[in-house]
Amino acid sequence: MAQAPRTQASKTEAPAPVKSETGEDRIVQKLASAIHEHRIAPGMKLSEDEVGEVYGVSRTVVRAALQKLAHMHLVDLKRNRGAFVSQPTVKEAREVFEARALLEPRTAHSAAARMTESDLARLQSHIDEEHAALARGDTGRALHLSGLFHIEIARIADQATVAEFIGQLVSRSSLIIALYWQRRAALCESHAHHALLEAFAKGDGVRAEEMMKSHLLDLLTSLDLRERNDVPQSLREALSE
Amino acid sequence: MAQAPRTQASKTEAPAPVKSETGEDRIVQKLASAIHEHRIAPGMKLSEDEVGEVYGVSRTVVRAALQKLAHMHLVDLKRNRGAFVSQPTVKEAREVFEARALLEPRTAHSAAARMTESDLARLQSHIDEEHAALARGDTGRALHLSGLFHIEIARIADQATVAEFIGQLVSRSSLIIALYWQRRAALCESHAHHALLEAFAKGDGVRAEEMMKSHLLDLLTSLDLRERNDVPQSLREALSE
DNA sequence: GTCATCACAATTGTATACGATATACGCTGC
DNA sequence: GCAGCGTATATCGTATACAATTGTGATGAC
Incomplete structure (x- = not known):
């Protein structure tokens, strides 16, 4: 949603306090x-x-x-x-990534077919910024940019409805990662994104789909989703309901 | 979400005015x-x-x-x-069904694997009610029940996140169908649903997936999605933005 | 006669005030 | 000392009141 004009989407974020924001x-x-x-x-x-x-x-x-x-x-x-x-449970976390696995690979495929030069450039700049953020140790920002990369792909696929869903899922993923991330140091994501970009550049939809699928799988397996009831206040709330 | 106890979900609808509904x-x-x-x-x-x-x-x-x-x-x-x-545009209509095509077939596959006897019975009762509504010419109700059938499948698949998306898409589809439906008489849907149910009964996930895919395609092609700017006020609004 | 400008009316955006509900504490009785 | 219960407080749910914005119609100049 937030159908920002694609032309001036060079600035990755800070949608600017438009005019009269409610x-x-x-x-x-x-x-x-x-x-x-x-x-x-x-x-x-x-x-x-x-x-x-x-x-x-x-x-x-x-x-x-x-x-x-x-x-x-x-x-x-x-x-x-x-x-x-929200405190996403392990089950919810799995479900979110299940949903992403359903939506994103084929959306990447569609995106590959419609990808233009400017789209590629924009994705590249996303990756660059992500690298830069990582270089200066700003993992929070890198994570955010990483999410925007996925959302941008959905937007390029020209599927507003799916893009909205993906946006929502990425948002939740961000929260999930914050909770269940286990190896913060090894943010290998940017590499996966780079590989995706290459597939896009070649217009290889099939490969893009495959890359996206494995990328999401990697993401999921990098989480520590063992069952654990270590959240005290949640327990209290659970009992009170 | 709305994690309704599956056990007492025999009543197909009317979630009952629980206790203190906001x-x-x-x-x-x-x-x-x-x-x-x-x-x-x-x-x-x-x-x-x-x-x-x-x-x-x-x-x-x-x-x-x-x-x-x-x-x-x-x-x-x-x-x-x-x-x-909302006045879904033709493009939005296509996007909604694109999204459903991404989500529902594989969700049906998952549902087939988890389907229990009571689930089957509940789906059957959905179909029965749908038939009854159709028999008495209440297409509106039939359409509604038809939507619930899809949502119930997603719920059976035990994918709350996806189920929520599907619920949203079914809801929008309802509006789209109201706008673009071209052959109201031939509501062949219930047949498709019956075929789906048979696949579920056999536990044949692959077939369920196929049936769902073709069912959604049928639905889409039954719509009259030729471009047409026959909505005067929408044109005016479009120009004013 | 057409167009621009201005003022008014209607409707939404926001703030505040009041009532309802759930949790927490203290009290009484055992 | 502990369980059960009533009250007290804090917070949310809802209604109302005011401010801001938009659309419209009338009026006047060209």
Whole structure:
């Protein structure tokens, strides 16, 4: 969604405070990035009053923002209890990557067929930025860029509906990775992205599909998804329901 | 999500007014069914005041409901203009069915592997109800049940994430069908569903996958998706943006 | 007669106020 | 000392009130 004009998508992020942004969207982005960058931990409570006070808006707009985040599964809304940053379970984590495995490989295939020179350049710049972020140790940013790479592919495939789903899944993946990532150092992702780009450059849809499939599999296996109930407050909540 | 206990899911629908349903959800369901049954036409404006007055709630809850519907792409929210019932374009219609083609066949495959006797019975009852609705000429209800059939399969596959996506896509499909359906009489769907059920009964995942794929293709080709700009107000809106 | 400008009306965006609900604490009774 | 229960508080759910923006119609100049 957020159908940003492709032409001026050179700046990878910071969609610019367009003109009249409804305050709600601002809060959504602030909270979303805070969650993605793991600055607020999964399970943490997001009190409406508190958030509103921090960002200088009323509860009305905070509520709207939290609802949107709940739709993206970044927060859980509990009736009369409040909003809590999502704590994806192991099962949910698997399901998210299952869904990605269903959508992304064939979307990559489609993208390969429609790929233009400017698309390739844009993807390349994504990778470059990702490398740069990694070089300076900013894994959070690298992770974010890595996600944008996937979303960009879906957009190139000219499948807005699927792209929206993928965007949602990537967002959740970000949270999942923050929770279950086990080898932070070996961020081999950028390599996989590079290989994908090569397939795209050759217009080799079949190979792109294969690369994407294995890339997602790699991602999944790099997570530590052993069952573990080590989240104390979640246990308490679980018992109280 | 909405992890309803599978055991007491015998009643196909009407999730029962649980205990304390937040008024918003009630409005969402009312409006959603009104849209699905085509009682309010695509493009129609949904004034907050008006809707609130009709259902006896304040604008606050109406706004929340409209936001939710917007997330499902059943209504379009235009800044400072209001909410309008979505008018899926031909392109969007194709994209929705593209997405379904990506998700549902393999989900059907997974479902076949996990299918239990009670699942089969439930699907059968869906089909029966669908037939009954068709017999009494209630195509709207039949269409709705037909959608639930697909959602139930995704649920059986035990893929909540994918099931949610499919639910969204089925919902949009309902709107699309209302707009682009060309041969209302020949609702051959129930036949396709029956064939699917047979594959499930045999535990033949491969065949289920194939059946689902062709079923979705049938559905798509039964739509009249020739380009046509016959929607005057949509043209006006398009120019004004 | 046509076009631009301005003011008004209608509707949404946001803030605040009130009522409902769930959790937590303290009290009484055993 | 501990279990059961009532109240107290904090937070959410909803309604209402105000501000901002947009669309429309009238008025006037060219």
